[in-house]
Amino acid sequence: MARDSGFKASGWGVSRSVLFSLGSFQFLTFLRRGVFYSFMYIYLFSLIGNVTSTAALGTLNMIASTVGQNLLWGRISDRYRVRANLVVLGELIAGFFYITVFLVHRSLMETGTKYAAGLSIVFGLSLLEFFWSMSDVGWAALLADVTTQKTRGSLVGALNFVGSIGRITGIIFAGFLYEGGLGFRQGTIFYVVTAMLFTGGAIMSVTSRFIKTSFFATFLQENTHEETKSAYDQDSNSEVYRWFLVSLIVVVLGVTCVSQVFLLFLQLPDGLSASDEAVSLVLTAWTVGGMLASLVAGKLSDRLGRVKLILCGLILSAITPLLYGVVHDVVSMAIVYGLNGASFWTLQTVGFTLVGDIIPADRRGRLFSRYNAVMALSWGPAGFLIGGPLADAQTQILRIPRHTAYTNTFFVSSVLVGAGTIIFFLNVGRRLQRQLLNGS
Numbered sequence: 001m002a003r004d005s006g007f008k009a010s011g012w013g014v015s016r017s018v019l020f021s022l023g024s025f026q027f028l029t030f031l032r033r034g035v036f037y038s039f040m041y042i043y044l045f046s047l048i049g050n051v052t053s054t055a056a057l058g059t060l061n062m063i064a065s066t067v068g069q070n071l072l073w074g075r076i077s078d079r080y081r082v083r084a085n086l087v088v089l090g091e092l093i094a095g096f097f098y099i100t101v102f103l104v105h106r107s108l109m110e111t112g113t114k115y116a117a118g119l120s121i122v123f124g125l126s127l128l129e130f131f132w133s134m135s136d137v138g139w140a141a142l143l144a145d146v147t148t149q150k151t152r153g154s155l156v157g158a159l160n161f162v163g164s165i166g167r168i169t170g171i172i173f174a175g176f177l178y179e180g181g182l183g184f185r186q187g188t189i190f191y192v193v194t195a196m197l198f199t200g201g202a203i204m205s206v207t208s209r210f211i212k213t214s215f216f217a218t219f220l221q222e223n224t225h226e227e228t229k230s231a232y233d234q235d236s237n238s239e240v241y242r243w244f245l246v247s248l249i250v251v252v253l254g255v256t257c258v259s260q261v262f263l264l265f266l267q268l269p270d271g272l273s274a275s276d277e278a279v280s281l282v283l284t285a286w287t288v289g290g291m292l293a294s295l296v297a298g299k300l301s302d303r304l305g306r307v308k309l310i311l312c313g314l315i316l317s318a319i320t321p322l323l324y325g326v327v328h329d330v331v332s333m334a335i336v337y338g339l340n341g342a343s344f345w346t347l348q349t350v351g352f353t354l355v356g357d358i359i360p361a362d363r364r365g366r367l368f369s370r371y372n373a374v375m376a377l378s379w380g381p382a383g384f385l386i387g388g389p390l391a392d393a394q395t396q397i398l399r400i401p402r403h404t405a406y407t408n409t410f411f412v413s414s415v416l417v418g419a420g421t422i423i424f425f426l427n428v429g430r431r432l433q434r435q436l437l438n439g440s
Helices: 002-007 016-037 038-048 054-078 083-110 114-145 151-176 177-187 187-211 213-226 234-255 259-266 276-304 306-319 328-359 361-379 381-397 401-439
Strands: none
Touching: 002 038, 002 054, 016 038, 016 151, 016 187, 016 306, 016 381, 038 054, 038 114, 038 177, 038 259, 054 083, 054 114, 054 361, 054 381, 083 177, 083 187, 114 151, 114 259, 114 328, 114 361, 151 177, 151 187, 151 276, 177 187, 187 276, 234 306, 234 381, 234 401, 259 381, 259 401, 276 306, 276 328, 276 401, 306 401, 328 361, 361 381
16 A cells, blocks of 8 residues: 555656656657757758658658557557566667667768768668667557546646757757767767667666556556546547547648758748757747647646647647748747647647547557557658658749748648648547537
C-alpha cells in the first residue's frame, strides 16, 4: 500500500520519481531534436540542391519507422510489456549509429563529393530509424499505461510543455553550433546529440527499475479496469479510430508539406532575408506557442472534452499558412508561426490523449504504432510528395519567382488542413459526441 500511495503521490497517477524521469527524458528528446534538425534541412539543401531530394530524409525515415513499429516493435511491446526497455535499447543504438553516419559523411566531404555526402546522411539516418522506432512505440505505450483517462491529457500536456522548453534550448544552441554548416561538417552537432542519446538511455534504464513487473502489473490491471468504464462506446471505437487516422493523415500532410519550404522561404533575399539567428527566433516562437498550448490544451481536454480542443487546433492550423506570405518582418513572422506552433501542439497533445482513451490497453503497442506512423508524416514525406514538387515545379518549370511559388504552396497547405478538419468533424467528432450524449 505504501508503494501504491507513493506511485500516485504526484497527483497524476505516477510517483514523483517516475514523473521526474519521464520529464527528464522528454526534455532531452526535444533538446536533441532542436539541436539536430533546426538547420539539418538547410544544410542538406546546400549539399543536394533541391527541395524534393532534401525532403527525402523525412520520407525514408517515416517509411523505416512505420515498418519497424508495425511489423515488429509494437507486437513485442504488447506481448512482453517491455516499454521502457525498448526505449533504452533504441536510444543506445541511435547513439552509436549517429557517430557512424558522421564518420561516413566526413570521409565523403573530404573527397569533395558533396551530393554523396548529403545522401549519406539521408540513407544512414533512415536505416537507423528502423531500429530507433522501438523507442517511439515503447514511449507512447508507456505513457498510456501509466495514466488514466481522467489525468492523461494533463500529464501529456505537461510533458509536452517540458519538451518544448527542451526544444527552445536546442534551437538556441543550434543557432550557435551550426556556424554555416561547420557544426555538421566538423561533427560538433553529431557528438552533442550522441551524448544526449546515451544520457536519455541511462535515464530510462533507471525508470525501468522503478516500474517493477509485479507492481506495474497490479497498477495496469487497475488502469485497464478504469479504461473499460470509458464514456466512449468501446464497440464502435475501432471505426472511430480508423476515421481519426484518415483525418489526421490529411491534416498532417497539409500542416507539414511546407515545413522545409518555410525554412527556405525565411532566407529568401526578396522576402525576409533572415539570418541564422533570425531563423532561430522564428523557430523558437513556434516552440513557445506550442509549449503554452500543450500545457493549457491538456488540462482543458480533461475538463471540456477532446473533440472541442482538436477542432480549435485544426481551425488555427488552416488559417496560419495563409499569413506566411503577407508578413514582412521577422517579429510578425514569429508571432504567426507561434500561433501555428500552438495549433500543432494542441493537435499533438490532445490527439495522443484521444488515442490513449479509445484504444484497448492490451493492443497499445500495435495501435500506437499506427498513430506514430501517421504523425511521422510530419518528418518529411509531405514535403517530398507535395510541398517540394509544388515549389520546384513552379520555380523550375513555370519560372515563377520563388517568393510567389512558396506562397502558393502555403495556400495548398491551408486547403489540405481544411479538408482534414471536415473529415474529422463528420466522422470522428460527431460520433464521439453522440456516444457521450448516449452515455449520459
